[in-house]
Amino acid sequence: MAAEPDPGPETRPAAEATTGTARTTGNGTGRPAPSRGRLGAGIVEMPRVPRGDPAAAILHDPQVPERQRFCGNAQCGAPVARSRYFEPAPAEGFCSRCGTRYSFIPRLVRGDLVHGQYDVQGCIAHGGLGWIYLAIDRNVHDRWVVLKGLVNSGNADAMAAAAAEAFALAEVEHPNIVRIHNFVEHRDDTGAPVGYIVMEYVGGTSLKQIRKSHNGPLPPEHAVAYIVEIASALEYLHAMGMVYCDFKPDNVMQSDEQLKLIDLGAVVAMDDPDCPIWGTPGYQAPELARTGPTVASDIYTVGRTLAVLAMDLPRHNGRFADSIPAPDTVPVLAAHESLYRCLLRATDPDPARRFPSMAEMADQLTGVLHEVVAADGTPVPPRRSLHFSPQRGLYGGGYRAPVVPAEVIAALPVPVVDPGDPGAAVLATTSGTPPAQLEYALHLARSGAQQATRFSVEVALRLVRAALELGRPSDARTQLETLTPALDGDWRVPWYRGQCALLEGDDAAAYADFDAVLTALPGELAPKMALAATAEIQGDHAAAIRYYETIWRTDDTYISAAFGLARQRARTGDRAGAVAALDRIPAASAYHVQGGAAAVEILLDGDSPDDVGEQTLVDAADRASALPIESGAARAALRLRVLTSALRWLRAGNSAPPALLMGTEFTEGDLRRGIEQCYRTLARDAEDLWQRIDLVERANAIRPRTRL
Known part of the structure; x- marks a missing residue:
């Protein structure tokens, strides 16, 4: 774990949960096989984060800011250790509301040997359940490990939560979840036993720090990619009957190209109605006190985390406002409607209206990621929908x-x-x-x-x-x-x-x-x-x-969208944009020729000859000539459209350029002869007698007069 010199909102005990509440477990009851996809889902190039020197993470003056000091009693959670009347705040004492003892002073210092095995090097952060220390495991190849202590050594709830975390999570095997090595006790200078969870050291940077390094929100494709990658870890915990409870940017670490969930102290079993429940204001679900931790409450925290990463959420009384802002106030939401809709569903006040599982949310966010990346002009492969x-x-x-x-x-x-x-x-x-x-x-x-x-x-x-x-x-x-x-x-x-x-x-x-x-x-x-x-x-x-x-x-297999977009752009006068949409139809598509013919129609469309210029005529002719049209009648119909527009343009008083249009000289006589030939070709292929007669008469009418 890397040091967090300016941590975010402190994890606080949630209000008292209703006991005996049914907990939703998502889709399925089996334990999914651990897996990890490539960070960025294969379509986003994500910045790598070097692991760094573990010793550089040690805090030289470990302190907990007053705004992040709260009672460790899960049923209380009141602010404690705050300055009053210009008197310095005590780092140790008793909660004025419930009487629970608190202490924000590190219990371990450099040189302490915990359990005869873990050589403490110093503090690196302060988590929801206490100080987090960096240590060296002298029994296992001097590997770096992290010791997570408790806010209050005499707090039975905190001690029980730590012990439960260590033993219940000892079997967790997922590449995106920090590995728990051990749970030990160590007596402090007063002789009181303090519990410590021993876990692997994850070098790198938290998502909170990554966001801070951007001096603002992350690019939306990065924010979404992070959530898509870490979702499998939460889905894995849910399948094991556990709820993470305290998901937020502080608790996800990137090291190189891998993400990991850290600080597992708030993880609880879904079937334990009496467990202490932890959460962070601004992230925790509004129904938590009524339902207890559920899959739906975890999904809410993930949605809130995505919102924090992707935008500047408004604040109210020092914490993030509960609602997602309207798109007209946030440019990233205005630009990406699907992202906005995803955030709304994940953070819906009604738990039943949220995504049913983390796997479902990740799947939909993958679709959102494709759209966000494609919006910048980057080609993305078609996504297989589930x-x-x-x-x-x-x-x-x-x-x-x-x-x-x-x-x-x-x-x-x-x-x-x-x-x-x-x-x-x-x-x-x-x-x-x-x-x-x-x-x-x-x-x-x-x-x-x-x-x-x-x-x-x-x-x-x-x-x-x-x-x-x-x-x-x-x-x-x-x-x-x-x-x-x-x-x-x-x-x-x-x-x-x-x-x-x-x-x-x-x-x-x-x-x-x-x-x-x-x-x-x-x-x-x-x-x-x-x-x-x-x-x-x-x-x-x-x-x-x-x-x-x-x-x-986003997906060039939706050919109807190409024609629809071309029609809409042409209607607004954006003929170039309309043609560009049709030009993206793949050459291997069965509708490539149909799209090319529509592009020619758009280029030649106009209320007067002045709407179609000389270069446009030449471009339309070149496009029509290049189309691999097999039907003679279809070729003649498209050729007729081009030559008729060219003749109309000449008759409007424009000068003929020295060029060929589909093999025909750009003169009135040659254009008329070309049009005549088109009519006769269409007449030969016409099935209706009267239509054939009409086409022949048109050919005769357009034929230039000649002298014998």
Whole structure:
């Protein structure tokens, strides 16, 4: 551990917890295998922190600032050892509220030998349960270790917490959690026994110190990456039935490229209703006194920590304000809506509305991290969603293509099937079945499952989707309403309800439902896609462009977002930006040619010939010529668009440049001959007789007159 010369808010005992309260344990009861991902999730280059010289962490004058002195009684937590009437504050004494003895004087000094083994070198910090000392383990290769003492040697709660920490955490094996070596007692100069936890020395810098070195908030991608990396440690503790309780920037240390949870003194068992509960004002969950420590209360502290790292939270009476500020007051939240939504869910006052587990929060933050990194123009690989399939198709595939609700629903990703559902095997064999046939097959499967007393939520939801795909929103809504009680709070209900509303023409209701899905899953692109399409249908162009832009710069497999963004930018007069969006469609995509043709249309669009300049015509012609269009009719149609615009430009009185447009001289006669040939090609491929006649007549009309 590195020294913390200016520690943050002191860990304080939380108010009295209600005994006998049920504690949530997150998803699953098994102990996850310890694992650690690369810091930065593989998409952010994180600054490395050197381990440094352990001796440099020793404090020369160890003292606890008055503002951080509190009673060690978990049921009290009152301020103690404060100056009054210009008298110096006593570092030792008794709490005026409950009478508990306190002492903020280090019990160990350099040269003390604890347990006949640990050679004390000095103090390096003051934690929630007392002074933290650096020592050398003379019995094990003179390795550096940390001794964590207690605030009050006579405090039974503190002693019990320390002992419980040492023995319960001795089995913890996770690369992101500090290793506990031993728990020993050492008598102080009064003869009283004092407990010390012996743990590994983690050289490096705390997240609090890293933030302080920035003289302000961290870059949002760094703040999010830190939380994503450390989340697995908390998930591991939760699976073991433990709650960390006091998560904050002070208690996470970076050494080289690794993060570690330190100061495990506040860790408690979820099934211990009588345990002392510790927390830090400004970080601890508001319901802690009522529910005791839970997974939800830990998630709250993680959300608060992320907020502290990413922004300057307002303060009230010397501590961080409880609420997350509005985006219009914090630039980083205004720039990254998904980050704001993630913070809101993690710190929701209602524990039931927070993320259900640290794994879920980390997964959503990973999606947020992709968006934040992509916002700076850095390419990021597509992220595999744990909740949605990839986008299934394309809607609005053109410059002026209408956004049709049925096409939107057919193109949107679908929720991933729970492999543990009784109907998962049946659904796996019907993936390519048409909706009409699928309904019959699934109704039979559903009836059989009900007779076997195994209700399948996934089959029921697939029937809802089949009704939507058949254009029967009323049937889908009826089925969904019967299913809703079994899926109370499940985001899939508003996901499908929003699609029903979209088909019914209730765009406002659809938008509200899709927004509810995004509130639950702020790191996902699928609900943003649904919101973008609905906003475009509503005519809310600002919202449409915001979501289309976020999606397209983050994941180039969402081709509908490219066309949507191009339409919105072109509408605002940003033709260059619209074309740039379409230019990002990968050459290997099946929609590359379609996107290139739309870009040509955007370049040539204008109310008058003056809207399209000479260079624009040349650029459009070059783009059209380079497209690998296989259909002769499609090539002729695009060539016709370019040559017609060029002829219109010439007839407006402009001078012809010495250039070729798609192999045609830039003269009126040659352009007319080129247009004539396009019409005749289109006429040959026309299936309708009257359309063919019309095209031939157009060809004859545009053909330049010649003399025999």
